[in-house]
Amino acid sequence: MELPEAKQKFIEAWGKLGSEWGINRTMAQVHALLLLTPDALTTEEIMEALSISRGNVNMTVRDLINWGLVEKQLRAGERKEYFYADKDTWNIARQVAKERRKRELDPVIKILDELVKVEGDKKDPGYKTFHKTVTDINKLAKNVDKTLETMIKADESWFWGSILKIFK
Amino acid sequence: MELPEAKQKFIEAWGKLGSEWGINRTMAQVHALLLLTPDALTTEEIMEALSISRGNVNMTVRDLINWGLVEKQLRAGERKEYFYADKDTWNIARQVAKERRKRELDPVIKILDELVKVEGDKKDPGYKTFHKTVTDINKLAKNVDKTLETMIKADESWFWGSILKIFK
DNA sequence: TCGAACTTTCAAAATATACTGAAACTTAAT
DNA sequence: ATTAAGTTTCAGTATATTTTGAAAGTTCGA
Structure with missing residues (x-):
């Protein structure tokens, strides 16, 4: 396989994976390109490389910046903005974990904490099932939450070292 | 908060979380209901409880069965089919991990393995960046893959026990 | 083999999401 | 103050996904 084709494949694969993970395809593709x-x-070059509109590049790049995956660079004497992606995959993974935790897991845990507190007739199977399900899911969610938190704070080699050692 | 309202909240929350994770909202809601x-x-009862059409229930429930989250029950002397959700959250988490790994992670790893092999001019920064990025992501993906595999095989208390012990 | 009870399918409609492109806006040099 | 280089916004359009509902299919008892 030649390099240009390989790059194309990578952009596609990353785009597909992104869209399966709730990140829109274009956003993932721009990230892959970077x-x-x-x-x-520059905006111009991204438009060109992926055949997408200026407006789309602008919004997508803003999202990537909000996710902490891309930074805007300014160059002395130039008006144009340049976009640069952090290439450290551990940072990328951490950053994604951090954002998703904040945006998705935290709100759900908040709701579950409320629901665990709901009182009801302990004889009623409907209530019993509700209470057990909510309590169990809450516990699971909290474990995931703690693990993510550790991961976010951790150093890569330590993290995988520990994980893979246990799981050996 | 009263039980019916609490149930409703749970169904909504699970639906929202699902849709952020690439599982369609209705599927997540039916799962929550169960x-x-x-x-x-029965199909009828699900239609009623969530105000969705017969066709939708049928397809959604089929998907849940394919994901291994729901089973069809037949009752002696009855034509109707009954649907029952496994309530063990660890099984649910495992099952979801298993399916997503198979559907999403595995194909990407296959492509990355190809891309890592692509040869090029070692002096060319374009090639160097490509190669490094692909290699790094490949390593990360393999670590995630191994961790998921362990999780899928593991017993719940052992898994969280080990994880949380390291992470203290 | 008929028909009632139930399930499945899928084309069409509804809805949700993403993208475009041109106008409005910003900035800085002249 | 004007203009040129660039960025941002967003209404309208295009695309993709989900849902409906009615027709076709299945199964089983009489």
Whole structure:
């Protein structure tokens, strides 16, 4: 396989994975493109490379910046903005974990904490099932939450070292 | 908060979480409904409880069965089919991990393995960046893959015991 | 083998999501 | 103050996903 084709494949694969994970395809593709590019790109170059509109690039890049995956670079004497993606995969993973935790897991845990407190007739199977399900899911969610928190704070080699050692 | 309202909240929350995780909202809601129901429900009852059409229930329930989260029950002397959700949250988590790994992670790892092999000019920064990015992501993906595999095989208390012990 | 009870399918409609492109806006040099 | 280079916004359009509902299919008892 030749390099240009390989790059294309990578962009596609990352785009597909992204869309399966609730990140929109274009956003994932722009990220992939930047990950493959040694230096920063302009809006113009991204538009060109992926055949998408200016408006789309603008919004997508803003999202990537909000996710902490891309940074805007300014160059002395130039008006154009350049976009550069952090290439450290551990940072990327951590950043994604951090954002998703904040956006998705935290709100659900908050609701579950409320629901665990709901009182009811302990003889009623409907109530018993409700209470057990909610309590169990809450516990699971809290475990996931703690694990993510550790991961977010941790150093890569330590993290995988510990995980894979146990699981050996 | 009263039980019916609490149930409703749970169904909504689970639906929202599901849709953020690439599982469609209705599927997650049907799952939530079944998780709250001590015994099995019929198509009719699901339609009623969630105000959705017969066709939708049929397809959604089929998907849940394919994900291994719900089972079809037949009762002697009855034509109707009943649907029952496994209430064990660890099984649910495992099952979801298993399916997503198979459907999403495995194909990406296959592509990454191909891309890691692509040869190029070692002086070319474009090639160097490509190669490093692909190699790094491949490693990360393999670590996640191994961890998921362990989780899928593991027993709940052992798994969280080990994880949380390290992470203290 | 008929028909009632139930399930499945899928084309069409509804809804949700993403993208475009041109106008409005910003900034800085002249 | 004007203009040119660039960025941002967003109404309208395009695309993708989900849902409906009615027709076709299945199964089983009489």
